Amino acid sequence: MALPRLQSTKVPAPDSEPKLSSAIQEDGFDPQCPPWSPPTKGILSKLPPSWVPYAELSRIEKPGGLYGFYMAYLIGISYGACLVTPAPSPATLIGTAGILLVYNVFLRGAACTINDILDRDYDRQVARCRSRPVARGAVTPSQGYVWYCAQTLGAGAAIACLPNPLTALAYAAPIQFLVSVYPLSKRYTDFPQLVLSAPIAGGVLMAAAAIGMDPFHAPTxxxxxxxxxxxxSHYVWTTIFDYVNACQDTADDIKAGVRSMAVRYRNTNTFIGLLGAAQVGSLVVTGVLAGFSPVYFIGAAGGNALWLAAMVKTGLAHVVATITAAGAAVHHVFPCFNTTFSTLSMSSRLAGSFPASRVWFFNRYKCQIEKLLSPSATVQCGGENTRWSEYAAPQPGAIITVGSEDDVAKIVAFANEKNIPFLVQSGANGWADTFTLDSSGVIIDVSGLKAITFNSDKTEVTFQAGVTNADMIRAAWDNDARVSTSTCNCVSLLGATLGGGLSRTQGVYGLNVDQILSLNLVDATGNKETVTAQSDPHFWWALKGAGANFGIVTSGIFKSYPLPQANNTAWTGPVVFDQSQLEQVVSAINDIDLEPEMQLDLYFAVSAPDNVPTVIVLPFYLGSEEVGRQKFAPILAVGPAADGTAVLPYNVWNDAGDAFCVRGGRKPSYTAGLKTMDAAAWRGVWDEYVSFVEQHPGEAGNSTILTECYSTEVALRRIGDSQSSYPFRDVKCYAIAIPWYDDPALDNDANELGRKARSYWTSSDGAPSPVAYINFAHGDEPLDHIYGSSLTRLRRLKQKYDPNKRFNQWFPLS
Structure with missing residues (x-):
C-alpha cells in the first residue's frame, strides 16, 4: 500500500553563510532588532547583571527545555528499575534521579550555549532568536566557548557521582557530541530534528544503564x-516535539536558509500522524516484550495515542498558531504534555516492581504455567519462601513446585520467553548473599523429586534433585549399600555435590563430585540433556564444582558401594574439652595426619543447661573403636571432660548435626579453607565467638563455629584436580562461623563476628591465597577465592553454555 503523498518543499542548501547587513557584519548586531532590556522579573532579575547573559545562554529562565531533556532520564530510570535485579532501593532511585537532574541542567545548558554560538548569524535573522546573548553581542563567541566547556565539565562531575559512572559515561560521550554538532546539521540536511532526537532519546539508555540495566548487555x-x-519511541516523540516547535520559525528559516523538517514538510497532519503511529507502536512493542502490566498500556501507550490524536484532529496549523501566540509558554506546555505521560508511564512501569503488582503479574501467567506442567505441580503466587536462613534470602514473586523432571524444562523455556528470572531450590539451605532474585522472579522448587533406584548389584544409584542426604542414607541402608553423602541430613545431595561435595567417607571414595557417573539436566535454553564424561568433557568438568552456573540438574547416577548393614559402621561421637585446652586441641588437630578412614569436626557451641561456650571434637573412623582411639590418640591425650564416642551404624552418622537443620532465623555465615591450623589464631576466634554470644544471651545461643577436616588421600593424590572444576582438593579443614539469631538488629554484630573470624583464619591458613568453599562461603569473596585456578576456564565455558546469564544466582561467573 502506497504511503500518502506529503506536502514537501525542497529548500536548496545555501552556497555560503547567509548574507547579512553591513551593520551586522561590522558591528555584530542588527540595528533593526528591538533593543534588549534587562529582565525585571523571574529568576534572571535576581542575578547580578554580569551573570545574566550566561544564564540566558543556559536557558535557566525557560525550564520547559530542561523538562524535555530530563524526562527521557526519568523514563530510563523507571524502565531499568522494573527489570534490573536486584531491584534498586528507593534511595538509589531517588538519588540517581537527583544526580541526573543536575547532569541535565549542565547538559542542556551546554547544548543551548553551543547552539547559540554556532547559530549566531542565523539567530539575528529570526524574530524569536534575535535577542539571544551571542546574537545581540552580550557574549563573545570565545566567552561562549569557555562557558560551554565549564558546563561540560559540570556534566562530567555529575556522571562521576552515579552508581555506575563508567557505564553511564559510555552513553554520555556520544550524547554530548551529538547535541554539540546538532546546530551544524541545519546547514547540510533537511532533517536536523533527527540528529537532535538521538542524544535526547539516548537519555533513556543512559539512565537505565546508570542503575545497572545496561541496554547493550540485556539478559535476553x-x-x-x-x-x-x-x-x-522517545526518539520519534522528540522528533515530533522539535518539528512542531520549529514550525514557529518556518517563515524566518526560509529567508535565512535554515534547513529543517518544518520547512520541508509544512503543516502536514499526515506527517505527524505517521510519526505518532510509529511512536505509540513502539511503546506497545516495549510493553509486550518486557511483560508490563495493563496499567502501562493504558497510561503510557494509550495516553500518548490520545494526545497525538487530539493534536492531529485539532490541526497542526492551529496548534502552531496557538504556540506562537503563547510565545515562551511553548517551552512549558509542550514538554509538560510529555512529562505528564512520561510520569504516568514511569508509575505504571514501577508498579510492576512492587510485590502486589508482581503477584498480579504471576497470577496472569499462572493458568498458562499450570497448563504446561504435570498434574502434581503447583504454582503459588506471593507465598512465603521458608529457607534455612532468612538473611539475604531470595524473595520470589512465585514458587513453582514441580511434579516431574519435564516440568523443569518447561518452566525454564517459559521463563526465558517472558524474561522471568528464576532460581532452582531443593533443600533451601544455601546461605550466601549472592541471591538477587526478588519479586520479579520465580523459585523452581524441585524438593518433591524424590525417586531413588539402585541397580541390581548395588554399585549404582539413580536419584532425583529433591533427594536429601537423609533420604539417600535411608535408601542405601535399606539396600545394604553405602553412598557418599554430605555431613548434614537436610541438605540436597545433588545441590551440595555440584559445589564439590565434602563427605565423611571422602578419604576412601573421594569427593561427592567423584561419585557422579552421569547427570540429567536442563540447560540455559530449556532443553533437556544427559551429560557424561564422554558426551561433553568440558561441560562435565564445569558441572563438577560450579554446576549451579551451568544448568538445573534434575537427576543423576552415583557410584554405590555394596555393604551389609553389620559392616556399615564407624566409631564416632562428641568429645568435650574445656576452653582452656583449646590451644592443645587445635595443635593436635593440626599435627594429626588424617588417614583415608579418618575425619573429624571441631565445634564451638553453647552447651545446655548452663549455657556455657564449649569446645567439642567429633572424631570419625571407618573401623573399630580400638583402632579409632589409636588413630586419634593425640587429641584424646589432651584430656577431655566428656567422651561420648561409640561405634554407630551408617544411618545415624549425621544425626549429631540435626540441630543445625532447623529452618528460619538469620545465619550470615563466613568461611575459610585451612591447610594449617594456628592455635593463637583460634584463640582469637574463640574470644570473638564468646563475646558475641555473651553480648546477646539467649538470642544468639545457637551460634556456632564449625570446622570439618578431611583426608586428602583419594581426592587429591589418586583422583587429582583435572577431573573436576572443584579447585581445593589439597585443603585439609574448612572452618565456618555461623551466627544464629532472629532479630535483624544483630546483623552488624553478626557480620562483624564472621569477618573477624575469617580474618584470623586467612592470616594463618597456610595457603598461597584465601580459599572459600562455595557451599560454605558468605558471598562477598572475590571469585578467585571461590573458584581458584578454575576461574578463567569456567568463565570461558560460561560464555559458551549460558551466554545470556540465565543461571546467575549462586556465585555467578558472569
Missing part, C-alpha cells in the same frame, strides 16, 4: 528488543 533478546523499542 526480548529485553534487548524492548529497550530498543523504548529508545525508538
Amino acid at each position: 533478546p526480548a529485553l534487548a528488543g524492548a529497550t530498543a523499542a523504548l529508545f525508538f
Whole structure:
C-alpha cells in the first residue's frame, strides 16, 4: 500500500553563510532588532547583571527545555528499575534521579550555549532568536566557548557521582557530541530534528544503564528488543516535539536558509500522524516484550495515542498558531504534555516492581504455567519462601513446585520467553548473599523429586534433585549399600555435590563430585540433556564444582558401594574439652595426619543447661573403636571432660548435626579453607565467638563455629584436580562461623563476628591465597577465592553454555 503523498518543499542548501547587513557584519548586531532590556522579573532579575547573559545562554529562565531533556532520564530510570535485579532501593532511585537532574541542567545548558554560538548569524535573522546573548553581542563567541566547556565539565562531575559512572559515561560521550554538532546539521540536511532526537532519546539508555540495566548487555533478546523499542519511541516523540516547535520559525528559516523538517514538510497532519503511529507502536512493542502490566498500556501507550490524536484532529496549523501566540509558554506546555505521560508511564512501569503488582503479574501467567506442567505441580503466587536462613534470602514473586523432571524444562523455556528470572531450590539451605532474585522472579522448587533406584548389584544409584542426604542414607541402608553423602541430613545431595561435595567417607571414595557417573539436566535454553564424561568433557568438568552456573540438574547416577548393614559402621561421637585446652586441641588437630578412614569436626557451641561456650571434637573412623582411639590418640591425650564416642551404624552418622537443620532465623555465615591450623589464631576466634554470644544471651545461643577436616588421600593424590572444576582438593579443614539469631538488629554484630573470624583464619591458613568453599562461603569473596585456578576456564565455558546469564544466582561467573 502506497504511503500518502506529503506536502514537501525542497529548500536548496545555501552556497555560503547567509548574507547579512553591513551593520551586522561590522558591528555584530542588527540595528533593526528591538533593543534588549534587562529582565525585571523571574529568576534572571535576581542575578547580578554580569551573570545574566550566561544564564540566558543556559536557558535557566525557560525550564520547559530542561523538562524535555530530563524526562527521557526519568523514563530510563523507571524502565531499568522494573527489570534490573536486584531491584534498586528507593534511595538509589531517588538519588540517581537527583544526580541526573543536575547532569541535565549542565547538559542542556551546554547544548543551548553551543547552539547559540554556532547559530549566531542565523539567530539575528529570526524574530524569536534575535535577542539571544551571542546574537545581540552580550557574549563573545570565545566567552561562549569557555562557558560551554565549564558546563561540560559540570556534566562530567555529575556522571562521576552515579552508581555506575563508567557505564553511564559510555552513553554520555556520544550524547554530548551529538547535541554539540546538532546546530551544524541545519546547514547540510533537511532533517536536523533527527540528529537532535538521538542524544535526547539516548537519555533513556543512559539512565537505565546508570542503575545497572545496561541496554547493550540485556539478559535476553526480548529485553534487548524492548529497550530498543523504548529508545525508538522517545526518539520519534522528540522528533515530533522539535518539528512542531520549529514550525514557529518556518517563515524566518526560509529567508535565512535554515534547513529543517518544518520547512520541508509544512503543516502536514499526515506527517505527524505517521510519526505518532510509529511512536505509540513502539511503546506497545516495549510493553509486550518486557511483560508490563495493563496499567502501562493504558497510561503510557494509550495516553500518548490520545494526545497525538487530539493534536492531529485539532490541526497542526492551529496548534502552531496557538504556540506562537503563547510565545515562551511553548517551552512549558509542550514538554509538560510529555512529562505528564512520561510520569504516568514511569508509575505504571514501577508498579510492576512492587510485590502486589508482581503477584498480579504471576497470577496472569499462572493458568498458562499450570497448563504446561504435570498434574502434581503447583504454582503459588506471593507465598512465603521458608529457607534455612532468612538473611539475604531470595524473595520470589512465585514458587513453582514441580511434579516431574519435564516440568523443569518447561518452566525454564517459559521463563526465558517472558524474561522471568528464576532460581532452582531443593533443600533451601544455601546461605550466601549472592541471591538477587526478588519479586520479579520465580523459585523452581524441585524438593518433591524424590525417586531413588539402585541397580541390581548395588554399585549404582539413580536419584532425583529433591533427594536429601537423609533420604539417600535411608535408601542405601535399606539396600545394604553405602553412598557418599554430605555431613548434614537436610541438605540436597545433588545441590551440595555440584559445589564439590565434602563427605565423611571422602578419604576412601573421594569427593561427592567423584561419585557422579552421569547427570540429567536442563540447560540455559530449556532443553533437556544427559551429560557424561564422554558426551561433553568440558561441560562435565564445569558441572563438577560450579554446576549451579551451568544448568538445573534434575537427576543423576552415583557410584554405590555394596555393604551389609553389620559392616556399615564407624566409631564416632562428641568429645568435650574445656576452653582452656583449646590451644592443645587445635595443635593436635593440626599435627594429626588424617588417614583415608579418618575425619573429624571441631565445634564451638553453647552447651545446655548452663549455657556455657564449649569446645567439642567429633572424631570419625571407618573401623573399630580400638583402632579409632589409636588413630586419634593425640587429641584424646589432651584430656577431655566428656567422651561420648561409640561405634554407630551408617544411618545415624549425621544425626549429631540435626540441630543445625532447623529452618528460619538469620545465619550470615563466613568461611575459610585451612591447610594449617594456628592455635593463637583460634584463640582469637574463640574470644570473638564468646563475646558475641555473651553480648546477646539467649538470642544468639545457637551460634556456632564449625570446622570439618578431611583426608586428602583419594581426592587429591589418586583422583587429582583435572577431573573436576572443584579447585581445593589439597585443603585439609574448612572452618565456618555461623551466627544464629532472629532479630535483624544483630546483623552488624553478626557480620562483624564472621569477618573477624575469617580474618584470623586467612592470616594463618597456610595457603598461597584465601580459599572459600562455595557451599560454605558468605558471598562477598572475590571469585578467585571461590573458584581458584578454575576461574578463567569456567568463565570461558560460561560464555559458551549460558551466554545470556540465565543461571546467575549462586556465585555467578558472569
